[in-house]
Amino acid sequence: MFSTLKSADVAVVGGGxxxxxxxxxxxxxxxxxxxxxxxxxxxRRGGSVACGMDAINVVVIPGLSTVEGLxxxxxxxxxxxxxxxxxxxxxxxxxxxLQDLESWGVEFPHDKxxxxxxxxxxAARDSGSAVTSISMAGDLKGILDREVSRRGVRRVEHAPVTxxxxxxxxxxxxxxxxxxxxxxxxxxxxxxILAAGSGARFxxxxxxxxxxxxxxxxxxGDSYAxxxxxxxxxxxxxxxxxxxSVRYFNGPGLAPLSHGGRLxxxxxxxxxxxxxxxxxxxxxxxxxxxxxLREMEAGRGPIYIDTGHFSEEMTAELERCFFTTxxxxxxxxxxxxxxxxxxxxxxxxxxxxxLCGGHGINGLRVNARAETNVKGLYAAGDAAANAxxxxxxxxxxxxxxxxxxxxxxxxxxxxxxxxxxxxxxERVFAPLQRAEGIPPALLERKVRLMVNxxxxxxxxxxxxxxxxxRLSRLREDLSRLxxxxxxxxxxxxxxxxxxxCTEIVVAASLERRESRxxxxxxxxxxxxxxxxxxxxxxVVHKGEGGRxxxxxxxxxxx
Amino acid sequence: xxxxxxxAEAKYEVDCWxxxxxxxxxxxxxxxxxxxxxxx
Numbered sequence: 001m002f003s004t005l006k007s008a009d010v011a012v013v014g015g016g017x018x019x020x021x022x023x024x025x026x027x028x029x030x031x032x033x034x035x036x037x038x039x040x041x042x043x044r045r046g047g048s049v050a051c052g053m054d055a056i057n058v059v060v061i062p063g064l065s066t067v068e069g070l071x072x073x074x075x076x077x078x079x080x081x082x083x084x085x086x087x088x089x090x091x092x093x094x095x096x097x098l099q100d101l102e103s104w105g106v107e108f109p110h111d112k113x114x115x116x117x118x119x120x121x122x123a124a125r126d127s128g129s130a131v132t133s134i135s136m137a138g139d140l141k142g143i144l145d146r147e148v149s150r151r152g153v154r155r156v157e158h159a160p161v162t163x164x165x166x167x168x169x170x171x172x173x174x175x176x177x178x179x180x181x182x183x184x185x186x187x188x189x190x191x192x193i194l195a196a197g198s199g200a201r202f203x204x205x206x207x208x209x210x211x212x213x214x215x216x217x218x219x220x221g222d223s224y225a226x227x228x229x230x231x232x233x234x235x236x237x238x239x240x241x242x243x244x245s246v247r248y249f250n251g252p253g254l255a256p257l258s259h260g261g262r263l264x265x266x267x268x269x270x271x272x273x274x275x276x277x278x279x280x281x282x283x284x285x286x287x288x289x290x291x292x293l294r295e296m297e298a299g300r301g302p303i304y305i306d307t308g309h310f311s312e313e314m315t316a317e318l319e320r321c322f323f324t325t326x327x328x329x330x331x332x333x334x335x336x337x338x339x340x341x342x343x344x345x346x347x348x349x350x351x352x353x354x355l356c357g358g359h360g361i362n363g364l365r366v367n368a369r370a371e372t373n374v375k376g377l378y379a380a381g382d383a384a385a386n387a388x389x390x391x392x393x394x395x396x397x398x399x400x401x402x403x404x405x406x407x408x409x410x411x412x413x414x415x416x417x418x419x420x421x422x423x424x425x426e427r428v429f430a431p432l433q434r435a436e437g438i439p440p441a442l443l444e445r446k447v448r449l450m451v452n453x454x455x456x457x458x459x460x461x462x463x464x465x466x467x468x469x470r471l472s473r474l475r476e477d478l479s480r481l482x483x484x485x486x487x488x489x490x491x492x493x494x495x496x497x498x499x500x501c502t503e504i505v506v507a508a509s510l511e512r513r514e515s516r517x518x519x520x521x522x523x524x525x526x527x528x529x530x531x532x533x534x535x536x537x538x539v540v541h542k543g544e545g546g547r548x549x550x551x552x553x554x555x556x557x558x
Numbered sequence: 559x560x561x562x563x564x565x566a567e568a569k570y571e572v573d574c575w576x577x578x579x580x581x582x583x584x585x586x587x588x589x590x591x592x593x594x595x596x597x598x
Contacts, residue, residue, distance in 0.1 A: 045579045209572060209594045217575045248597050250575055328578040329591055336598030441570060487569060 002425060003178075004186045005156070008036040009408035010401065011174055011189035013161045013226065014196035015039035016047020016216070017390060018381025018397035020144035021097075022193045025401030027151035033405045035153045036187065038176050040160040040196070040218050040490075044145045047197060048216045048382070049390065052140045052325040054255070055119075057133045058391040059094045064118060065132040067091035073131045074387050078361045079516050080535050081236060082387055083556050086396075089368040090388045093395035098134070101394075104147055107137040119258050133258070137325065159185060160490050161222065163424045164192050164230040164377070165416055171230065171376035172414040175424045177493070179486050184425045188413050191376040191404035192230075194364060195397060196223040198382035199355030199501050201494070202240075203456055204448040212245045212351035214252065214359065215382060221355060223383030224363065225497035228504065228542050232372040233365040235385050235537045237501075238508035239520045240456055241360035242289065243351040247302070249333045251322060253348035256305045256341075259318045264345070265300040289350065290518045304345035315342035350519070353456040355501060358382040358392045360520070365539065370400035373541075376411065378404050430481075431492040437482030440491035447474060447498055455502060457522040459509050467506050471499060507548045508538045 010026040012019045015037045026035045039046045058074075060067050070091040071084050102108055109117040117135040148155070159176040162184070166172060173188040197219030200211060211217050224234060244253035257263060262270050272291060292303050307318065318341050323331040339346065357363030357379075363386070364372055364379035372379055378400035381393035388395070431440065454467035478496060483489040514530040515522045536552050543549025560567045568574045571594060581589045 045577075045583070050577045050579045051582070207596050210597045211575050216577075217573055327576070328582065329576040329593065332576075332591070332593050333598060336593055441572075491570075 002186070003183050004188070006034070007173070007188040007413050008154075008190070009033040010035045010191050010193065010404045011187055012037045012193045012195055012401070013164070013174065014047065014194070014223070014381070014383075015043035015148075015155065015157075016195060016197055016381060016393065017049050017140075017144065018383070018393035018400075019047070019193070019195035020148050021394050021397030022195055022380055022401035022404070023148050023153040024144075024151060025398040026405040027153060029402045030405040030409060033408060035405070036156060036189075037148065037153055038156045038159055038161050038174065038187065040158070040222075042157050043148060043155055045141060046216070046218070047141070048214060048219070049140055050216065051328055052138065053136055053390060054321045054325045055133050055135050056098070056390050057131070058090070058388045059098055059132055059134050060091045061095060061098075061116060061118065061132050061134070070131055078387055079529070080531070081516065081537065081555065082361055082385065083365075083367070085368040085556060086366060086384075086386050087388060089399060090386060090392050090395040093398060094391050097391070097394045097398060101143075105138060105143050106140055109135050109137065156185065156187075160493060161196065161226060162428050162493050164194070164226045165420060166230045166374050166377065167414055167417060169231065169375055170414060171374055173416045175421060175428075177428055177486070177490060179490060182486050184428055186416060186421055188416055190408040190411050190413055191378065193370075193397075193400045193404055194223045194227050194377065194379040194383045195381045195393075195400070196226065196383060198357065198359075199224060199498070201444070201498060202355050202448065202501065203353035203451045204445065205352045207248050210248065210250070212248065212250050212349070213243050213354040214245070214250055215354065215356060219382070220494040221497045221501035222494070223379065224355065224504065225500040227364045227372060227377070227379060227383070228500060228540070230377055231374045231542060232377055232379070233539050233541045234363060234504060235365045235539055236362040236508075237355070237504050237540055238512045238538055239360055239362045239517055240353045240505060240509075241356050241362070241520055242353055243359065244289070244292070244348055245351050246333075247347045247349035249327075249330065250351075251327055251330045251333070253305070255321060256307060256318055256346065259321065260310065260314055261305040261307045261318075262309070264304050264306045265295045266302055266304070267300055268306075269300070271295055271300070292350070293519060302347050302349065304347050306345055307342050310342040312342070353451060355505070356382050357385045358387070358389045361385055361387045361517075365537075366396065368399075369403045370396050371403065376404075376407060428489060428493060431483035432486075432489050434480075434482045437480045438477055440481050440483060440488055440495050443474070443477055443481065444491065444495040444498060447471075447495065447502060451502055455505055455509070457519050458524045459522060460525045461510065464506050464510050467502070471503055471506070474499065504540050504548060507550050508540055511538045511550045511552070
């Protein structure tokens with residue numbers, strides 16, 4: 001039930017887009033480095049781009065957009081609460097990443113003049129050409145998987161990481177559960193890169209079955225919980241994100257807009273179209289969410305995408321985007337509904353609440369070198385607060401891999417505390433040893449239902465304090481979990497991560513006594529945005545006695 | 559694998575996001591991803 005693996009120079013937690021780019025960059029930077037990806041599923045399909053992606057939403061292409069334009073646009077979209085140096089670093093890496101991806105075989109279609117097929121993010125209309133999006137095709141994850149293999153990166157798959165250890169502010173290694181053999185693996189590591197994705201499993205989906213969020217549901221906030229317990233700081237955890245997706249499915253609700261679709265209410269009114277007299281000035285997604293909510297509250301919902309005016313060519317292009325990349329099962333959904341693009345209205349809606357550093361702005365706090373405040377601990381992708389979507393995963397992954405490999409060369413392996421490893425083993429296997437108890441899936445459902453009812457927006461002190469008190473009671477149930485098998489044992493670890501995230505979000509939400517980011521942090525008891533007092537980060541870390549410590553800190557360069 | 563049917567089944571339906579990768583990767587085309595009744 002216990003094995004110690006050969007130590008790593010760079011241990012990457014998660015083999016998604018960020019993790020793959022991190023491992024590739026670490027090997028490219030230091031070919032002799034021992035680089036390991038530890039992945040809960042498989043590198044081939046792990047992460048949120050399992051079946052590819054139809055576009056990269058953030059890329060700076062010389063002649064079309066600038067890094068400073070990107071920084072301005074993202075800072076505006078985040079209502080001023082991001083580290084501009086992180087966005088700048090992503091922007092500066094972005095074009096060379098695009099070129100690398102292309103050289104590996106990822107397809108970026110060109111127009112008849114030979115230029116990349118680009119479009120402007122609908123949400124960035126305020127910033128002119130600042131944010132460029134680019135169409136993409138091909139088996140992205142298969143290509144990344146191959147590039148990882150070509151470089152001799154070691155991989156440990158079907159192994160959820162259960163803990164990352166640090167001693168005296170410096171990382172020492174990690175523990176992972178071998179889900180096939182039932183062993184706790186101990187991996188001493190000079191550096192660890194947290195790239196285990198978002199908190200996709202946060203709120204419960206409204207239909208009770210299928211996630212409406214774009215992130216892989218294997219991501220249960222592991223990155224945030226692992227980082228928190230290793231001593232890393234988190235920021236913007238009060239920002240509880242929702243996506244706009246096709247209702248009851250995790251298909252991108254706004255993608256049709258980039259293809260010429262119109263957003264309409266149930267009266268058929270294009271309520272965001274200035275020419276229709278709607279008169280709304282949209283600065284970013286948050287304003288869009290607010291506008292949708294207003295329509296619904298005024299009795300003019302549901303909200304639809306109208307593609308009735310599409311030509312056959314436009315219909316074919318949107319069908320290609322929807323049905324062949326990202327979510328091939330989307331076609332089954334359309335068929336089941338009897339919907340046809342170009343003919344029927346497509347209902348869109350806000351997803352359940354989710355935590356995400358790439359689509360949203362919450363996560364581990366990193367600097368432009370992807371470093372956390374713990375020496376040797378890095379974060380990339382949805383794990384890190386960056387708001388630059390898939391390019392953020394690629395770029396921060398690459399930066400983290402490069403920096404970690406260089407740092408590993410200068411530092412020695414620190415001993416992992418055997419007492420803490422033993423305690424971790426007992427924690428992970430305890431639910432398997434109980435004769436009876438609460439199934440982890442049941443506790444998860446209870447916690448996530450509570451997220452919907454007491455943690456999600458609109459927030460108030462009363463609701464948040466109720467959540468705090470109920471969470472404190474539910475903590476006691478962790479010692480009563482009963483796992484039927486190793487998969488269940490993993491779920492027991494995951495539900496602890498979900499609870500950690502929930503408690504962190506509640507603490508941060510109570511601290512920020514204002515409203516910001518539209519429907520992301522809407523305190524009904526403090527309804528206004530207050531830049532004078534709150535244009536700063538709410539920072540969370542693990543304090544004395546393991547308790548959540550909350551403070552505030554300035555925005556760098558702000 | 560479910561003994562009664564000799565078919566592979568997802569242990570937790572709620573943990574599947576219907577990406578369809580299993581259907582695409584199956585070497586014998588034995589997998590058919592069916593959307594849950596509540597969704598479709």
